Amino acid sequence: MRGNDYRVLQPPERFTPELRVSVIIPAYGAQDKLDLVLQGLARQTYPAALTEIIVVDNGTSPPLRLPGGTAARLVVCDKPGRACARNAGLAEATGDVIFWLDSDVVLTPGATEAHMRWHHTAAYLSVTSYIRFTEAPLPEVLPDDLEAAFEPAAPHAWLVGLVERTDGLTTNSPRPFSLHVGGATSVNAGLVQAAGPMDDDLILGQDTEMGFRLYQAGAVFIPEPRARAYHLGPTMRMRKQKSIDRVSHAFVADRIPAYQWLRTHPTREWKVPNVTAVVDGTAGYEAVRTSVDALLASTVVDLSVVVVGPWDALDRDRRAPLNDPNLDLVLVHGHYEHESRVRLATAEEVDPRVPFVLRLPAGWAPGEDSVAVLLDLARVEGLGLIEVALDEPAGDAVTARLERVSSFARARLVARAGEPLDDAVEAVAGVQRVDGDKHAFTREPGELLGRRSAYKARIQAKAEAARLAKESERLRAQVTRWRDEAARWRKSTVELRREVGTLRRELYAAQKAQRGMRATLSVTVKRALGKRLRG
Structure with missing residues (x-):
């Protein structure tokens, strides 16, 4: 597989499930949403015997509870922060694949299977679901028809835009790891072990930072449209994107060298160099x-x-x-x-x-x-x-x-x-x-001579290249104008030739008529003179 072009894998429509998957759900409050999420997991087509569900209560008061009959187990993490909660669940996980799932994201029945069909083809993948955001009233019991219950819903516009710009991340995308979002993403457990757990020192941006480390460990990132899910309500990012970016960028710039656009200072050092x-x-x-x-x-x-x-x-x-x-x-x-x-x-x-x-x-x-x-x-x-x-x-x-x-x-x-x-x-x-x-x-x-001289030379070279490109464009425009002008002259020449030909034909006709008239006049004069002489 070259770069992130996962199309060579071509997972089969039907496969024999063999890998175990650990679904880790960090949760804080919102018991009603968690209940619906667990109901959605109970309907998955992937074998329950190969599915491990770990709910991590991140300090909810009163504590979260698991509904009766659920196959999940509950872990308590008193240290605040979603990254800490995920790490607590990760420490308990035994699966071949780690599936990060938010406590307000309901999977459609075939979502887990859609993820796992990819993981059965290679051991270095990260697969992300297509999430739609719904503001429909929450039902007490998850209905059979999720589309009827939660539509109309808005797509994950940022994810869809990223996928469309990069032909599904198969082109030479510079940051495919950006697809690693915690809402509904699965990762091979061996890759997670190689990359290490979530960075709990970060306030925000933990998913992307871990995605970068997975990328460094050799991961391939796959958006899977068959793995659909509904996010129950808008996300905090949708409500406060500018504030979140302000906080996130202050920390991830030090840890993700691929975000060169955040490293604009000309001289400072960073925690992780490029x-x-x-x-x-x-x-x-x-x-x-x-x-x-x-x-x-x-x-x-x-x-x-x-x-x-x-x-x-x-x-x-x-x-x-x-x-x-x-x-x-x-x-x-x-x-x-x-x-x-x-x-x-x-x-x-x-x-x-x-x-x-x-x-x-x-x-x-x-x-x-x-x-x-x-x-x-x-x-x-x-x-x-x-x-x-x-x-x-x-x-x-x-x-x-x-x-x-x-x-x-x-x-x-x-x-x-x-x-x-x-x-x-x-x-x-x-x-x-x-x-x-x-x-x-x-x-x-x-x-x-120092960085400034070389930097200045590089800037001058770029400026000269821009000037030459502009001059080349000007010359191409000039050539186009000359060609248009030449075409007009050629057209004028053809028209002039046609006019000259017409005039020549008219002149020839006039000269011919004149010669005829002269001949007729000459005969008439001769006859008139002859009559006079004879008379």
Whole structure:
């Protein structure tokens, strides 16, 4: 499966259910809505023996209760917050698939089955229902005909718009994880374990943040129109969208690097950087400094550097520092120990939430805009790996590598036994090889002028490109005008030729008539003269 194009899976219409699903319902108050939700779950066509229902009471007073005869079990979570409640339910879940369901969302009878038919085809999916929002009066007992009871209802406009813009998320959508909404979404339990539980430090935006971590772990996101559901009443977001966005954006910007449009500050650092560069700290002080200093001068400020070396083995008793066999390591450690964007690690440790990892051989320096250009290329083409050819010595070629973490995670999930990981990345995302010289990688870096100069140059280049595009458009318009003018002249020429031809024919006719008249006059004159002479 390439990118998020799940169409290759083609789940069968009929399948033998084998996977267990754990439905986790965080709830606070609204007992009447919860009762209807549980009634909807009791009518699901997916086998009840493979369905586990966990209701998490998030501090309701008086406590929530489960209706008699329900197959659900009740868990109490005193720590406030929906994320905490979901994590409490997750800790109790035993299913192969985790199904997040809000306590005011009623599933239509075939919804769970529609989700599970996908999960039986692959073990790295996240499936989301189509939710409609109803303001119909709540019935005491869920009727058989949900459409008659809850329609007219409004569609989830944001979800429908996202799906339509991206051909069902199958095109190169930059943020397919946005589909992970907690109202009615199922996720493979193994993916949840790899990504980790909900972030309960967030006030809002927990669903999207977890969706991003699932994406980083290799998830594919699927909107399933057959899995229909009714939301009983409007959501808080529908009532207070601007206020919710204001709060959510303040926190998720630090945690979701894919939201670059929220990271507009030109110099600040973020909790999770967009790219982390890895450099071998044992390659010598000058070589390490060449690479790290060039990276820190990059126009990409949203960047961190991990320098790997045996830092815990350094001798702290430096009575003869110039004779220290680890002097270069000491210099590297001392030079970057207090640089906030550099981490000195004894092993390669990259935050799994970081979207891109740049592996740079020590001694090579990217140009100030090189990383930005590679990131743009990866984003536009949806590439999982860009290899930068740096040198070709007698042995193996020296390369730098820009790796998309989510693509490598997916490749690990689908790679066949013995298949090189890069080949699997080629299959799921694509690999491109570029020339280091053309991307300003060098062993002899010039003076570090700072980000502002390169940024200014980049802006000027964009402005020049815009100017040339505008000039090209002007010239194309001019050519069009010339072609129209030429066409008018051609038409005029044809019409003029026709007029000249007509005049020539009329002149010829007049000349012919004149010659006839002359001939007639001549004969008449001759006859008249002859008569006079004879008389």
